[in-house]
Amino acid sequence: MEPPEGKNISFLIKERARELGFDLCGFAPSGILSEHESRLKTWCSQGMNGDMAYLARNIEKRINPDFLVPGAKSIIVTGLNYYSERQQGGNGVPVISRYAYGTNYHDVIKEKLDLLIDYIKIQNPEAEARSFVDSAPLLEKAWAKEAGLGWPGRHSILINKSIGSFFFIGIIVVTIRLDYDNPSVEDHCGECRLCIESCPTAAINENRTIDVRKCIAYLTIESKTPATVAQAEKFGGRVFGCDKCQEVCPWNARAKRHTVAEFEMNKELKEMTTEDWLQLTPAKFKELFRKSAIGRRKYHRFMETVELVSKNM
Ligand code: SF4
Ligand code: SF4
Numbered sequence: 445m446e447p448p449e450g451k452n453i454s455f456l457i458k459e460r461a462r463e464l465g466f467d468l469c470g471f472a473p474s475g476i477l478s479e480h481e482s483r484l485k486t487w488c489s490q491g492m493n494g495d496m497a498y499l500a501r502n503i504e505k506r507i508n509p510d511f512l513v514p515g516a517k518s519i520i521v522t523g524l525n526y527y528s529e530r531q532q533g534g535n536g537v538p539v540i541s542r543y544a545y546g547t548n549y550h551d552v553i554k555e556k557l558d559l560l561i562d563y564i565k566i567q568n569p570e571a572e573a574r575s576f577v578d579s580a581p582l583l584e585k586a587w588a589k590e591a592g593l594g595w596p597g598r599h600s601i602l603i604n605k606s607i608g609s610f611f612f613i614g615i616i617v618v619t620i621r622l623d624y625d626n627p628s629v630e631d632h633c634g635e636c637r638l639c640i641e642s643c644p645t646a647a648i649n650e651n652r653t654i655d656v657r658k659c660i661a662y663l664t665i666e667s668k669t670p671a672t673v674a675q676a677e678k679f680g681g682r683v684f685g686c687d688k689c690q691e692v693c694p695w696n697a698r699a700k701r702h703t704v705a706e707f708e709m710n711k712e713l714k715e716m717t718t719e720d721w722l723q724l725t726p727a728k729f730k731e732l733f734r735k736s737a738i739g740r741r742k743y744h745r746f747m748e749t750v751e752l753v754s755k756n757m
Contacts, residue, residue, distance in 0.1 A: 453567050454623035461522055464556045466614075467607055467702060468523030470591030474516040474617065475508040477586050487653055494656040495668050502723075505527075505581065513574050513582055513617040518624070520560070520616040521584075521591035524553055524738035527610035527699040531683060531709045534719045536757060538750050541661070541685025542610060544737040546707035551735070553577045553614040561616060573618040584613045592615035592625035595632060599639040600652050605632065608696035618671040632695070644678045648689065660686035665741060670748050676756040683721075683749045684738055721750050723744045 454471060461469035465754075481503055488500035496586035498732065507509040509519060543549060557575035564571050575581050585602050589595060592602035603609045613629045619733050633711030640648045656662035671679070680688070690696055713732060716753055724732075726743050733739035738746065 449668065451559070452486075453564075453622050454621070456565060456567060457520065457560065457622070459522075459559055464559055465524065466556065467524040467525045467591050467611060468604060469520075469712070470521050470588075470593050470708075471526075471622040472519045472521065472587055472590035472592075472627065473621075473624050474509045474519050474708070474710040475602065476591075480583055480586055481499075482633070483653075488573045491619045492649075492653065492655045492657065494662055495667060502670065504580075506583060509582065509617045511618060512674050515619045516617045517620055518618050519587045519591060520618060521588045521593055522560075522614040522616075523558065523588070523593055523604060523611040524556070524614065524704065525550075525607050525611045525700070525702045526707050527608065527696070528701050528707070532714050532716065536681070536754070537716065538683040538721045538753060539681045541687050542682060543612070543712075544684055545709040546736045547735045548739070549707075550577045550706065550737070552706045557614050557616055561618075561718070563640055564616075564618060564620070568620055571618055571620045573616050575634070576611070582615055582617075583651045584615055587615060588613050590627045592628050595628045595630060596652050597639065597693060597695070598633055598652055599643075599648055599693070600635065600654050601690060603632070603693070603695045605695070608699040609690050609693060610696060610699055612616045636694065638676070638694070643689055644680055644686075645675065653682055655702065660688075660751055664749050664753075670745075671752060673752070673756055676749075676752045679753050679756075681753060683753050718754060722752070722754060 458469045484503050493499040502550060517553040531545055534576060554575060554577050561573045564573055587594060588602050594602045597603045597609065614695045645658045645660060647655050651656060660679050663675060664682060664684050724747065729743045
């Protein structure tokens, strides 16, 4: 089959992305994100990556998609809204972050991205492509900005004017040229500093980076060492992630509920009491979180946090 002209394939990819349920889709020309190299190196050298040592490794590879897909020409960036009202927590019940309410987003998005790749290959069988969801080798937020999806807020999370910031970024690196979107260059935070002022642990730096060593999301999900009592006292009952800086952001005031069935929280999880959380057995943990992002955390680490936070609310 003769591949359609660049313009047509760009249009068709965006149309297919919409059909697959993506809320956003933009294209950027591939290239080396050189301006991010020194920023990333400085951030890591200050220890702000905590014990995520992998972030400090191979930075020259992480800024160059050609290492991932030789001959990369374009970066396709998708956004998938996961916003919903708070479904659980409060009154002493441990709180989990919205992004972990349903099925692990990696699986949900990867499947959609791979269907999009199948479609691209039908249009152009010579295209080589790989999909990435929240994976270390790519600077996803930087590419989302390049593809016009939004700007990094003071809390460092990407914000889109239409849907806010509660969305997952998915990426396809591909060897065909597309019609590129204009990068997002404007900063729509204005004078607002609500996220900085509301962060319970003062983890947001003035230069739109996060000191992960202070961030509740890191301390409850990635950290290899338990949080201290002094830290846990500031967690506000959060045991897996933190939405605070996004909750206060005016750009999320009109966020619409997602429409992804897999992101729905099951009834049992919604109704768990503090006692239920504290008595979670390894078998129950596995059953409840087998398909969830929470299941990526080791049981004993997760329970360590549940116990510590419950005692220090
Ligand atoms: S996720 Fe929570 S702790 Fe981390 S920067 Fe945002 S408000 Fe602060
Ligand atoms: S809360 Fe205000 S400063 Fe923070 S990201 Fe939102 S608009 Fe920007």
